[in-house]
Amino acid sequence: MLTALRSPSVTLAAVDVAGVRVLLDPPLAVTALAFVAGGVLLGTVSGLTPGLHANNMALLLASAASSVPGPPRLVGAALLATGVVHTFLDVVPALALGVPDPAMAASALPGHRLVLEGRGREALRLSALGSGVAVLLAVPLAIPVTRAMVAVYPTLRAQLPLVLGAVALVLVLTERDGTRMLVGAGSFLASGALGWATLDIDPAAPLAVGGVLTPLFAGLFGAPVLVDALGGSGVPRQDDATVATAPRTVARLGAVGALTGAVVGYVPGVSSAVAATVALLAVGGSGARGFVVTTSGVNTANSIFAKTQ
Structure with a gap:
């Protein structure tokens, strides 16, 4: 069953799954996806750039965290996405560069x-x-x-x-x-x-x-x-x-x-x-x-x- 819970500031969707009520916050979900997408972009850049480690991007995120609008945990989500995507892509420059005779x-x-x-x-x-x-x-x-x-x-x-x-x-x-x-x-x-x-x-x-x-x-x-x-x-x-x-x-x-x-x-x-x-x-x-x-x-x-x- 899907019901709606309203408050003065936000509308939450409540979903009953196996007797457990799960609250969904669509605006927060969109914001979280935006942060994750930003992390994916940073991880792509760091993974495909020789010499640019995921920790370099982590330093950038940490230095900018206080000025980024949104909950701090979403900055953490972006950081996690950056690190994971980096590990998928850093093999590309590793294989393409430094190949010996x-x-x-x-x-x-x-x-x-x-x-x-x-x-x-x-x-x-x-x-x-x-x-x-x-x-x-x-x-x-x-x-x-x-x-x-x-x-x-x-x-x-x-x-x-x-x-x-x-x-x-x-x-x-x-x-x-x-x-x-x-x-x-x-x-x-x-x-x-x-x-x-x-x-x-x-x-x-x-x-x-x-x-x-x-x-x-x-x-x-x-x-x-x-x-x-x-x-x-x-x-x-x-x-x-x-x-x-x-x-x-x-x-x-x-x-x-x-x-x-x-x-x-x-x-x-x-x-x-x-x-x-x-x-x-x-x-x-x-x-x-x-x-x-x-x-x-x-x-x-x-x-x-x-x-x-």
């Missing part, structure tokens, strides 16, 4: 290997499927994962240095040979030194929030890819977008990525790529295609859970 295929990222094989369109579809599975599982995972993390987080927080150290050790020890282990350990130490030297700096920036993170994100996520792309021979001719991986495998890897991303959304210092690597170790690995699906699932789930805490 064929002679360097052994050192290419899993997604780049697919591009070098002419399977770039398939990689885009695999990424979208992984992110889609994560979105579908985010709702049923929300309550159990949140309850579990609330229960264990005090212990996790107290032992966070040990947890992060163990994750870094696993990543280094799972490299294929001693040289790669040394390079991995050096990269880890270099990133730690960068954070140690820069995170306490407070530059005179146009935005009052974010500090040094905005230039760090642009430099770390954008500059290396663009510089590497200067020396590449371009993207080779691509074949059709047919997915060669079995649907059941895609669903399984996407589900593993979604669960892992939901958990690491509560763990500071663990990125989506790191979580995907650990997840693939747990399921036995599935090559470049498995990495693309799992990473996309982790990335999207991580974005959803990290922004809804």
Whole structure:
């Protein structure tokens, strides 16, 4: 049954669903959709722009939140939409830029290997499927994962240095040979030194929030890819977008990525790529295609859970 409830300022529609009365506010729904559409637009821009991270858009939204008309929770909805859409689209510049020469295929990222094989369109579809599975599982995972993390987080927080150290050790020890282990350990130490030297700096920036993170994100996520792309021979001719991986495998890897991303959304210092690597170790690995699906699932789930805490 649909009835109308009137007040001096607003008209609400009341819908009885299985004995539960749900109040609908059409003007608020339209406003919420407008905020979500704005978030989709921002996520599209950040996802397709090399070096522009979703957190850059989050800084913009945070700085403008006080002057935006409407309830603050709608700004949060726009922020969530920005992050989720970004995770669907950031694979496009990741695959299109920084593709190495064929002679360097052994050192290419899993997604780049697919591009070098002419399977770039398939990689885009695999990424979208992984992110889609994560979105579908985010709702049923929300309550159990949140309850579990609330229960264990005090212990996790107290032992966070040990947890992060163990994750870094696993990543280094799972490299294929001693040289790669040394390079991995050096990269880890270099990133730690960068954070140690820069995170306490407070530059005179146009935005009052974010500090040094905005230039760090642009430099770390954008500059290396663009510089590497200067020396590449371009993207080779691509074949059709047919997915060669079995649907059941895609669903399984996407589900593993979604669960892992939901958990690491509560763990500071663990990125989506790191979580995907650990997840693939747990399921036995599935090559470049498995990495693309799992990473996309982790990335999207991580974005959803990290922004809804």
